[in-house]
Amino acid sequence: MTTGTGDEQVADPVCGMKINKSDAAASTEYQGKTYYFCSQSCADSFKESPEDYV
Numbered sequence: 001m002t003t004g005t006g007d008e009q010v011a012d013p014v015c016g017m018k019i020n021k022s023d024a025a026a027s028t029e030y031q032g033k034t035y036y037f038c039s040q041s042c043a044d045s046f047k048e049s050p051e052d053y054v
């Protein structure tokens, strides 16, 4: 088991898919929290209206 950074699992807030932080296609900060996305299109949807996803 690895304990380094980068392989922690998080949920993409747009589509709900579980991804590893190190595999995320994009990430963005919103209200002091970092969100990770499976694809650039999910990140774009989030950036358009983040209040819909948090």
Ligand SMILES: [Zn+2]
Pocket (backbone or CB within 6 Å): 012, 014, 015, 016, 017, 037, 038, 039, 042
């Ligand atoms: Zn996604």
